[in-house]
Amino acid sequence: MTFGETFLSDPPSLFESRSEQPCGAVEEVLVVAGGSYRCRGLSEGQGRALRQRYETGDAGSPPPVDFQFQHASPEEFLPLGPLVRDYTFDLEPRPGEVLLAGWDFAARIELHPVFAASMWTPHLEGEMFESAFANVFRVIVAYGVLAGGGALLHSAAVAEDGSAQLFVGVSGSGKSTISQLALDSGRSVLSDDLNALWRHDGRTYVEQVPFTGDLRGSLTTTGRFPLAGIHRLRQGRTPMLRSLTVAEMVALLFGCAPFINSDPFRREQLLANLEACARDIPAGELTFALDGDFWHLLSPGKAS
Amino acid sequence: MTAPGALRPRSDVRFRRVAGEGVVLLQDANEVLALNEVGARILEHIGDGLTMAGIVDRLLEEFDADRAELEADTAEFVRELLESGVIEAVPRDEERPDGD
Numbered sequence: 001m002t003f004g005e006t007f008l009s010d011p012p013s014l015f016e017s018r019s020e021q022p023c024g025a026v027e028e029v030l031v032v033a034g035g036s037y038r039c040r041g042l043s044e045g046q047g048r049a050l051r052q053r054y055e056t057g058d059a060g061s062p063p064p065v066d067f068q069f070q071h072a073s074p075e076e077f078l079p080l081g082p083l084v085r086d087y088t089f090d091l092e093p094r095p096g097e098v099l100l101a102g103w104d105f106a107a108r109i110e111l112h113p114v115f116a117a118s119m120w121t122p123h124l125e126g127e128m129f130e131s132a133f134a135n136v137f138r139v140i141v142a143y144g145v146l147a148g149g150g151a152l153l154h155s156a157a158v159a160e161d162g163s164a165q166l167f168v169g170v171s172g173s174g175k176s177t178i179s180q181l182a183l184d185s186g187r188s189v190l191s192d193d194l195n196a197l198w199r200h201d202g203r204t205y206v207e208q209v210p211f212t213g214d215l216r217g218s219l220t221t222t223g224r225f226p227l228a229g230i231h232r233l234r235q236g237r238t239p240m241l242r243s244l245t246v247a248e249m250v251a252l253l254f255g256c257a258p259f260i261n262s263d264p265f266r267r268e269q270l271l272a273n274l275e276a277c278a279r280d281i282p283a284g285e286l287t288f289a290l291d292g293d294f295w296h297l298l299s300p301g302k303a304s
Numbered sequence: 305m306t307a308p309g310a311l312r313p314r315s316d317v318r319f320r321r322v323a324g325e326g327v328v329l330l331q332d333a334n335e336v337l338a339l340n341e342v343g344a345r346i347l348e349h350i351g352d353g354l355t356m357a358g359i360v361d362r363l364l365e366e367f368d369a370d371r372a373e374l375e376a377d378t379a380e381f382v383r384e385l386l387e388s389g390v391i392e393a394v395p396r397d398e399e400r401p402d403g404d
Contacts, residue, residue, distance in 0.1 A: 245340075248338040254336040261334065262334055268320075268329065271327060275323075279322075
């Protein structure tokens with residue numbers, strides 16, 4: 001199956017150079033995980049949706065990533081049928097760019113010589129636009145965080161006393177469970193789904209990103225925190241913490257980095273970023289029990 | 305110890321030193337493996353074109369270990385590297401005349 005053929009009526013033509021046809025004249029700057037993204041050519045409805053869902057702000061430093069919105073004809077997209085709810089969009093990494101195609105959207109992320117993005121959709125407002133935008137924006141942010149020396153990771157992040165612990169593991173390992181246990185014990189959760197790791201002034205930070213998770217709506221903390229520990233999750237009866245080496249942790253984190261870990265042109269940069277982020281951070285495998293009696297293992301000397 | 309022919313890392317394999325250990329990226333399989341310090345050295349020696357005997361000799365210089373134990377462990381580890389697609393046997397017509 002070739003790229004885009006499930007979603008686009010003529011994949012090559014949509015990405016070929018053509019005259020710009022913005023969805024509107026609205027502009028918003030979205031601020032996410034140490035980067036800013038100038039969304040241009042938005043319709044009124046699209047701009048309203050982004051303001052409601054994402055943090056907006058002024059373009060800071062470094063300059064924002066240019067993100068253009070183009071209005072495409074509905075005929076350029078193929079219908080997926082009334083029963084389709086969950087699907088996987090197409091992602092095609094290339095040496096200097098990444099192409100995306102999904103249900104009523106297509107996008108190009110240019111990585112060289114400058115980082116910029118374009119998105120095509122026939123929807124000027126509504127759920128289909130919001131869903132398409134979220135799919136595209138997650139990928140853009142993943143590449144933006146990578147360019148900034150970090151990584152977007154499937155993970156749960158729990159904040160306490162001004163720092164955060166990151167929990168990683170395969171689907172079903174307990175990220176949402178440990179997040180709920182953290183909330184039950186009065187701790188704050190950044191996300192139980194996706195978090196960004198990045199370096200600043202010689203330290204590794206974990207930052208919330210505005211994407212969905214099971215606990216979205218229950219989360220009480222925003223912002224970034226110095227990273228205090230990274231833990232592979234394992235459920236069991238007896239709580240314990242076993243140390244992992246940096247190499248073991250880098251290998252584990254690689255598997256948790258969506259989009260980038262399947263990009264053959266950027267995997268080595270991902271490994272370098274993960275090594276930089278994890279090198280000075282205590283790492284271990286946490287066996288935790290549902291009664292929640294394990295937090296003291298993460299903060300020695302402190303009661304649960 | 306059975307002496308296999310010459311070995312080499314597969315062309316899609318990338319190796320990084322990480323805090324004294326090693327991380328191996330298998331591009332085609334899209335997998336990453338972590339190697340401990342000795343495992344990382346063995347892979348580096350394979351990349352340098354050493355034979356099994358040469359690798360063991362070099363490891364004996366680098367680590368405090370018993371030769372018989374090291375030979376057995378190295379052979380086992382090399383077998384695992386072959387099975388996991390990290391290294392491959394060099395075809396006879398590509399072998400260098402002097403591997404050590």
